[in-house]
Amino acid sequence: MLLLPTGMVAPTQRTIPDFVLERPVTAAEAVAAGATRGAVYAQGCSDLFAQFREGLDCRTLVSLERISELGAVEWDGSTLEIGAGVDHHAGSHDARVRAALPGLAAGWGSIATQRIRRRATLGGNLMARRTRYEMSVMLGALDAELDFLTLDGTVTVSPAALWDRAEPPGGLLRAVRITDVRQVWFGYERSMRPLMTVAAAVRTGTVTMAVGSEYTRPYTVGAPLGTDPAEIAAALPEAIGDAAGSARYRRHVAAVLLGRLLERRTTGEGTPR
Structure with missing residues (x-):
């Protein structure tokens, strides 16, 4: 008990x-x-x-075990779509995910334990809505779209919608979709977890940072590419602070981790091949 x-x-x-x-x-x-x-x-x-x-x-x-379509991964050279039933191990090792977003594959493959990675799914990670789970942080930075199947048709929402309401959207999460992937560089930093994790997605002229921790919901901030990481992190809300770390300290950590990610980008790490 x-x-x-x-x-x-x-x-x-x-x-x-x-x-x-x-x-x-x-x-x-x-x-x-x-x-x-x-x-x-x-x-x-x-x-x-x-x-x-x-x-x-x-x-x-x-039980969703018998629904094969939830385990599909599709990549057409521009849009990456990952079924909600794809487990962490399969998704992070999928050749299409690695080709489209190697940074996502690397970040995805670093979460949880080996036992959990073989069973836990993308959809389960998102729909559990637990602040220590990390996929909503990564997908928030990537401006992903979540497709829900309902009795009335398909409803598409952002990862933030999972946290913006008391209850998640109704229906069954079918897949996660990331568009214009050719224009995206992505990186993920979890070296300061559980205090904070940081995801960064760079598209033409812009950078989007998403931060998360075990204590607060994910937050996303966008800025022109070239903006000082400290300035980007300064836009994080006061709500990000708690007993484990003040908002000021968390902004500092976010700036440091974002700076590391952007430095990786300049070396070509995480660039699609």
Whole structure:
């Protein structure tokens, strides 16, 4: 038994209420099954038991294991699309991801442990909405698009939308899409984690920095390329500070890490080949 800060006692697996297990084979079937009250999507399940212990209300568990389309990766030379069911190991080693955004492949392959990388998925990392999970930081810098399938059609949102509302968008996360990849250089710095991680995406004339930590939601700041990293970091909000590090200190760390990333860019590290 685990005593939570709220004073509530979290259940063990033995005390999890009964639920209905659905195993659809298409995304459309999954969306229909997930439209019921208390439905929860699951695939890698690396975070699922923690959610149960935290009081997850699951009446229907919709397994996504059999939906092959969620594991697709597509690269047409300009747009990279990664299915929500792609696990961390497969995604970071995929030849198309490496060709399109080697910096993303490197950053993606550095997160979590080997055991988790083989099970946890891109979609699970995003939809768990845990501040210590890192894919929303990387995808925020890349200005990625998240496609959700709903009963009424497809809804496309930004990674920030996962944090801008009390509840995530409805429907099933199908894929993540990054456009105009040929024009992008990307790098990721996590050497100061858990205090902070920093992602940087450089497009023609602009740089976008996204920062995250275990304590606050990801934040994204854009500026003209050539702007001093300290000036870019100065735009981060006061909300980024907490007991583990003041906003002033975190801005300083962000500036240092961003400077390292931009220096890597000048050496050609992370440039698509």
